[in-house]
Amino acid sequence: MLDVKLIRDNPEDIKRRLNDRLINCDEQIDRIMVLDALRRELIQKTETAKSEQNKVSKEIPQMKKQGLDTAPIFEKMNVLKEQIKASEQQLREVEDEYSELLLSLPNLPDGDLKPGGKENNTPLSFFESKFQPEGEKNHFDLCSDLGIIDYERGAKLAGSGFWIYRGLGARLEWALLNFFIENHSADGYEFMMVPHMLNYECGLAAGQFPKFKDDVYWLDEGEENRHFMLPTAETALAGLHRDEILTEASLPRKYVAYSPCFRREAGSYRSEERGTLRGHQFNKVEMFQVTAPEKSMEAFEELVVRAENLVRALGLKFRTVKLAAGDCSASMARTYDIEVYIPSIKDYKEVSSVSNARDYQARRGNIRFRREDGKIEFCHTLNGSGLATSRVLPAIVEQYQLSDGSIMVPEVLRRFLNGRERISKDD
RNA sequence: GGAGGAUUAGCGAAGUGGUCAUAACGCGGCGGUCUUGAAAACCGUUUGACGGCAACGUCACGGGGGUUCGAAUCCCUCAUCCUCCGCCA
Numbered sequence A: 001m002l003d004v005k006l007i008r009d010n011p012e013d014i015k016r017r018l019n020d021r022l023i024n025c026d027e028q029i030d031r032i033m034v035l036d037a038l039r040r041e042l043i044q045k046t047e048t049a050k051s052e053q054n055k056v057s058k059e060i061p062q063m064k065k066q067g068l069d070t071a072p073i074f075e076k077m078n079v080l081k082e083q084i085k086a087s088e089q090q091l092r093e094v095e096d097e098y099s100e101l102l103l104s105l106p107n108l109p110d111g112d113l114k115p116g117g118k119e120n121n122t123p124l125s126f127f128e129s130k131f132q133p134e135g136e137k138n139h140f141d142l143c144s145d146l147g148i149i150d151y152e153r154g155a156k157l158a159g160s161g162f163w164i165y166r167g168l169g170a171r172l173e174w175a176l177l178n179f180f181i182e183n184h185s186a187d188g189y190e191f192m193m194v195p196h197m198l199n200y201e202c203g204l205a206a207g208q209f210p211k212f213k214d215d216v217y218w219l220d221e222g223e224e225n226r227h228f229m230l231p232t233a234e235t236a237l238a239g240l241h242r243d244e245i246l247t248e249a250s251l252p253r254k255y256v257a258y259s260p261c262f263r264r265e266a267g268s269y270r271s272e273e274r275g276t277l278r279g280h281q282f283n284k285v286e287m288f289q290v291t292a293p294e295k296s297m298e299a300f301e302e303l304v305v306r307a308e309n310l311v312r313a314l315g316l317k318f319r320t321v322k323l324a325a326g327d328c329s330a331s332m333a334r335t336y337d338i339e340v341y342i343p344s345i346k347d348y349k350e351v352s353s354v355s356n357a358r359d360y361q362a363r364r365g366n367i368r369f370r371r372e373d374g375k376i377e378f379c380h381t382l383n384g385s386g387l388a389t390s391r392v393l394p395a396i397v398e399q400y401q402l403s404d405g406s407i408m409v410p411e412v413l414r415r416f417l418n419g420r421e422r423i424s425k426d427d
Numbered sequence B: 001g002g003a004g005g006a007u008u009a010g011c012g013a014a015g016u017g018g019u020c021a022u023a024a025c026g027c028g029g030c031g032g033u034c035u036u037g038a039a040a041a042c043c044g045u046u047u048g049a050c051g052g053c054a055a056c057g058u059c060a061c062g063g064g065g066g067u068u069c070g071a072a073u074c075c076c077u078c079a080u081c082c083u084c085c086g087c088c089a
Helices: A004-009 A011-019 A026-065 A071-104 A139-146 A151-158 A167-186 A200-206 A233-240 A293-313 A360-365 A389-399 A411-417
Strands: A122-127 A190-192 A197-199 A227-229 A244-247 A253-262 A281-291 A318-322 A334-342 A347-358 A367-370 A376-378 A380-388
Touching (some): A004 A026, A011 A026, A122 A293, A139 A151, A139 A167, A139 A389, A167 A253, A167 A281, A167 A293, A167 A411, A190 A233, A197 A233, A200 A233, A200 A360, A233 A380, A281 A293, A293 A318, A293 A347, A318 A347, A334 A389, A347 A389, A360 A367, A360 A380
Parallel strands (some): A190 A253
Antiparallel strands (some): A122 A318, A253 A281, A281 A380, A318 A334, A347 A380
């Protein structure tokens, strides 16, 4: 959520900066300006009447004590009561529309981002693979032939977009997750195992709701207090310190969580995204930080390097891309993607998305901290995948394939697989 | 799933329709007096949000709604926690 003061002070500047995202919010901002003024006027009106009501109300017990006639004063109070009721009703209507509009505005992109969409993304760095692949098979065929992923029976159990990791495939997947968690934990990130079903407020704080509430799976539990399956552990971690005031000394808070991620992905199927490249459920290790505002860029750089180092340690070819304003997700002020190379489609696929939300999520979730001098401010929140496995595994099998259709196990993962160096058909 | 009970400041807790909600009282925290230093004792202090240039005002007793001239207090509803019963990996 944006600070309404920013809009109030310079609505044209905010419009221009949001336009960089290729989203036109001009009308919404104009309307917010109108409602903001109206809102403040109504607040004053209501509070003046309430002040009067409180004053008179205090006189009543004294009058009764003295045996005075209270009838005329009740008369007056009834009038006040009606006035307050009416202006409160008006205020409620104005505030409903006002906060809905304010919540629907995306975050301001950082000033150094290129305006526009995907086409304006800027690759920042490239890393070449450690291993020279000996074949050109695609990951779908390799995984099927090796028997490490069962796509057919996955669809049988749950439909298209689901798969089963089997045997050494499951072990490899588990090894990746372990490798990531161990890495972050060693550097002071607190490992969190969070609920996989969350309430609405989590989605609101993270910035996914109300706009993207149809992109997640909702459980059928009746009208109120329903749960949705989390689309990323970020949604849980963004809700962790909701309505809390943290001490400055306890910042930055560094968390790492593993969770499966559930996404509807309605209409986003593309034929090149076969196998595990896009599914309704995938595994991800997520990093999350809560920082003081002046420390969030430092934390951002840290998260980018952490994610890069994991891909580098696996020896995979990848690149890091700075996203243009329009390609960053709505809650984020800046995002860098780490993309791993998938030889069969001659393209890079995102395995990590590192973002700085600045105070956008903190405002929505009311996540604050107290400075040493006692002042209370909103925190900054950041998140980054570290990493999502559903694209790492295809990259591994393709980039580490041998001429006979077996694959090499990246060195850093071997100790999670009893020292195993390769996976072949006979296993 | 059923039956009870609870939710008030950092913590414990008083308050059962009005003039004690910046909330009694206790603990803790912070500042001070005393002390070589500490402890003890004593004194003081200690919520947040919103509106306003300010003076000041408004709101918040788990959340939301209602009754009333007036609600922490009465009613409805939801959430969470506790106790007992049932069921269960």
